[in-house]
Amino acid sequence: MTVESTAARTPRRSAGNKAGTTGTKRTTSTTKKATGARKSAEPALVQLLTPEGKRVKNAEFDKYVADITADDLRGLYRDMVLTRRFDAEATSLQRQGELGLWASLLGQEAAQIGSGRALRDDDYVFPTYREHGVAWCRGVDPTNLLGMFRGVNNGGWDPNGNNFHLYTIVIGSQALHATGYAMGVTKDGADSAVIAYFGDGASSQGDVAEAFTFSAVYNAPVVFFCQNNQWAISEPTEKQSRVPLYQRAQGFGFPGVRVDGNDVLANLAVTKWALERARAGEGPTLVEAFTYRMGAHTTSDDPTRYRHDEERAAWEAKDPILRLRRHLEVSNHADEGFFAELETESEALGKRVREAVRAMPDPDHFAIFENVYADGHALVDEERAQFAAYQASFADEDGGK
Structure with a gap:
């Protein structure tokens, strides 16, 4: 299937309604018609691999993965499996009190590994707080991602190193950071590209709209990669937009495309295409990776309060890792020895991450009161004293230990 024209998919706005009760009724009717038309005209995804692991031919995007080998496929599978194992270990560590918070990527591995492996070394990535798979592709040690979530640093890695x-x-x-950086790339005369990751919830933020405006006007070499995982914490996507998210690009003057976010090959191909457009001086692209957050928004969230088990079960059938495994097995690109060896490697990674986190120092409980004001503040001093008394109360209960 090909990328559909955003112009053809945008619902027409009705003419202005007359004032009074008649106008109110017509508004309701028009809204219902628009909603019905939108549902019936829901765009198809760019897909190269079905949930059953069957390869789909796509004349427009096949060329971007035409040279992929069996080794490459096994590499993509390994990336996703190890990323999921790391993510699961981080979630467990938070539940054990070793991390203050964790944002899981469970279910979004294909979107992140596919797009991450499309990047060149000289491209630059601006992530949110959930791009653990992209970090893996960029060579960031997984243990370095955890310091911030433990509260012992503000990042843990050198951004320019990777x-x-x-x-x-x-x-x-x-x-906005990505757009400004991309504008600088153009000024420097480089041919690298920039990619910005964000979720469907962030697409409603003014910063994203401003980034779209500036990137289009200045023809910045940036790819906006939106992982639409269906839920902005507890708010579903349909409560955020009257049209599919990728169609928003049309209003800013650049192309948008929706890709099957659980298909690692499609994400690889579409991101390569968008990055090549950027490097060729054709400006920004919006990629909407249509995927699903299988777990909680973060470990402080309870998704059972706002979504049904049936919904998750339907998406589990589209699992990105299972999809590629089926393809590897059907194509005879991997045997049981490969999967067993990967399982061993996966457990070793989990052990390394666990040991690294437990070796980290405890966070400084009083660091939150520092650098709030340059010259100090009476209220902050009072709050620090109250917190110190609260901490001391635990020592008193434990016999002064």
């Missing part, structure tokens, strides 16, 4: 920026907690701000 062209992978520090995690961004402020929702959507990294889109």
Whole structure:
């Protein structure tokens, strides 16, 4: 299937309604019609691998993965398996009190590994706080991702060492950072590209809209990679947008495409295409990876309060790792020895991560009171004293230990 024209998919807006009760009724009717039309015209995904592991031919995007080998496929599978194992270990460590918080990527491995492996070494990445798979592709040691979530540092790696920026907690701000960086790349005359990751919830932020505007006007070599995992914490995507997210690009003057976010080959191909457009001076692209967050938004979230088990079960059938495994098995590209060896490697990674986190120092409980004001503040001093008394109360209960 080909990329569909965003113009053809954008619902037409009705003419202005008359005032009064008649106008109110017509507005309701128009809204229902628009909603019905939108559902019936829901765009197809760019897909190269079905949930059953069957290869799909796509004349427009096959050329971007035409040279992929059996070794490459096994490599993509390994990336996803090890990323998921690391993520599971980090979640367990948080539950054991070793981390203060963790944002799981469970279910989004194909979107991150596929897009991450499409990047060149000289490309630059601006992530959110969930791009553990992209970090893996950029060569960032997984243990370095955990210091911030333990509260012992503000990042843990040199952004310029891997062209992978520090995690961004402020929702959507990294889109502006990426756009500014991409504008600088153009000024420097380089042919590298920039990619900004964000979620469907962040697409509603003003920072993202501003980034779209500036990138289009200045023809910046940036790819906006939106992982639409269906839920902005507890808010579903349909409560955020009247149109599919990728269609928003049309209003800013650059192309958008929706890709099957659970298909690692499709993500690899579409991201390569978007990056090549950027390097060729054709400006920004919005890629919407249509995927699903299998776990909680973060470990402080309870997804059972706002979504049904049936929904998760339907997406489990589209699992990105199982999909590629089926393809490897059907194509005879991997045997049981490969999977067994990978399982051993996976457990070794989990052990290394566990030991590294437990070897980290405890966070400084009073660091949050530092650098709030340059010259200090009476209220902060009062809060520090209250917190110190609270901490001391635990020592008193334990006999002064």
